[in-house]
Amino acid sequence: MPELPEVYTITNDLLKNVLGYTIRGCNITKGYIALPTNDTFTNTVINQQIVDVKRVAKNILIHLSNKSIIHFHLAMTGQILLKETDSFAFKNWLRVLLNIEKNSYTKFLAFNDMRMFGKIAIISEAQLKTLYEKYGPEPIDENLNVERLWQKLTSKRTTIKNALLDQELVAGLGNIYATDSLFLAGIHPELNTKTLTLEQTNKLVAAARQVLNEGIDHRGSTLADKMYVDIFGKAGFHQDHFKIYTKEFCPNCSSKVEFKKINGRGTYFCPKCQPLEVQVSMF
DNA sequence: ATGTTTGTTCCGAT
DNA sequence: CATCGGAACAAACA
Numbered sequence: 001m002p003e004l005p006e007v008y009t010i011t012n013d014l015l016k017n018v019l020g021y022t023i024r025g026c027n028i029t030k031g032y033i034a035l036p037t038n039d040t041f042t043n044t045v046i047n048q049q050i051v052d053v054k055r056v057a058k059n060i061l062i063h064l065s066n067k068s069i070i071h072f073h074l075a076m077t078g079q080i081l082l083k084e085t086d087s088f089a090f091k092n093w094l095r096v097l098l099n100i101e102k103n104s105y106t107k108f109l110a111f112n113d114m115r116m117f118g119k120i121a122i123i124s125e126a127q128l129k130t131l132y133e134k135y136g137p138e139p140i141d142e143n144l145n146v147e148r149l150w151q152k153l154t155s156k157r158t159t160i161k162n163a164l165l166d167q168e169l170v171a172g173l174g175n176i177y178a179t180d181s182l183f184l185a186g187i188h189p190e191l192n193t194k195t196l197t198l199e200q201t202n203k204l205v206a207a208a209r210q211v212l213n214e215g216i217d218h219r220g221s222t223l224a225d226k227m228y229v230d231i232f233g234k235a236g237f238h239q240d241h242f243k244i245y246t247k248e249f250c251p252n253c254s255s256k257v258e259f260k261k262i263n264g265r266g267t268y269f270c271p272k273c274q275p276l277e278v279q280v281s282m283f
Numbered sequence: 284a285t286g287t288t289t290g291t292t293c294c295g296a297t
Numbered sequence: 298c299a300t301c302g303g304a305a306c307a308a309a310c311a
Contacts, residue, residue: 003289058290075290077308093308115307117290158301167291174289223289225310263302266288 002058002074004138004172005215005238006228010080011055013231014062017082018100018109022049023064025099032095035121044068044122045098057135057171061128069128071121072111078118081110082231096120114227135171139181139208140216144170150201153193160196161189162263164208173208175265176221176245181208182269183244188276189260189267214241244268 002010026042028034034041045064052063060080062070072080077093086097086108096111111120123131136152137144149170156163163169164178173181182189184207187200215221220236222228229235244250247257250270257268 006289073290075306076288077290114309115288117306156300162302165290176289221289225288228289264304265290 002078002220002228003174003177003215004058004140004212005177005218006220006236007055007058007060007074008216009219009230009236010074011053011060014060014080014082015053017231018050018053018062018107020049020051021100021102021107022047023098024101024106025097027097027099029095029097032116034096035119041096041120041122045070050100056132057138057167058174059131067125069123069125071119071123071128071131073119075113075115075117075119077112077114077116077227079110079112079227079229080231081112081229081233083108083110083233135167136169138172138212139170139205140172140212144205146202146205147198149205150196150198153196153201156193158193159189159262160187160191160193160204161265161267163193164204165263165265170208172212175267176242177208177211177215179245179267179269180211180243183207183274184211186274188271188274189262189269190276211243214238244270 023045026045028038048064048066050062051065054061058073060072084107093112093114094110095113098109100107100109152169153163161178161182164173164181181204185200185203187204215238218236218238218241219230220228221238222235223239226235244257245268247268250257250273252270252273255270255272258271260267
């Protein structure tokens with residue numbers, strides 16, 4: 001489930017809580033595959049110190065002292081949990097359990113993934129470079145070049161909603177934050193990217209930046225299924241601040257919110273505040 | 284039982 | 298040939 005704010009929260013908390021720890025044990029649940037292979041994964045991480053934790057788009061990267069990197073992608077249902085004891089970890093959906101130690105103090109770092117769309121992999125510095133290169137700019141980056149993004153958007157033939165989910169175009173938005181960004185920018189999710197104006201793109205980037213930053217401030221969104229929790233197992237609270245996602249009535253004009261599947265993803269929008277046709281003045 | 288679900292990738296179609 | 302849309306990946310829940 002995690003989108004940028006959730007991954008951001010996890011990455012920041014990991015940085016504060018596992019830096020300097022050395023991986024002393026690695027246990028992969030029977031039947032699960034850590035990439036490239038379980039043996040390679042285990043042999044590469046064992047006895048390595050955690051020297052940095054970074055994030056790119058929705059990926060979490062744990063840098064090790066031997067220059068290799070643990071690459072996590074949580075996809076829909078991945079979780080990373082940090083605990084003082086390992087008793088918790090043997091409940092639901094545990095895939096990989098790392099035993100980490102610093103000054104004889106031990107913690108457990110678990111990778112859970114119910115649906116197994118996520119991944120945990122050991123990658124090289126060269127592979128990491130490739131990973132970074134594949135993503136478009138993030139809206140929370142103040143240096144994002146709006147005009148360049150606009151040019152790329154207008155060169156595509158799809159809906160703006162679909163384009164916002166294309167991580168190679170712009171990174172970090174998922175279904176929830178893309179939906180709320182479009183509402184905040186007053187843009188219909190089915191607007192053809194070809195017809196998007198530079199002014200609309202400016203509004204959209206500003207909206208996405210606001211929505212993502214609010215999500216970060218609220219430590220992410222936890223839906224009813226509780227699939228997203230932080231590394232301490234605590235829920236986020238941005239779900240209490242959604243703009244239009246899951247809403248029945250528009251917070252702006254109180255008209256009925258429309259729900260529609262766009263490219264297979266549930267999309268909420270207000271037909272009145274997010275008109276498809278540009279409002280033309282009568283005079 | 285059928286239809287949902289926060290993400291990404293692959294394959295057939297355009 | 299590049300690009301797009303839908304299916305698939307797998308599991309739980311209503």
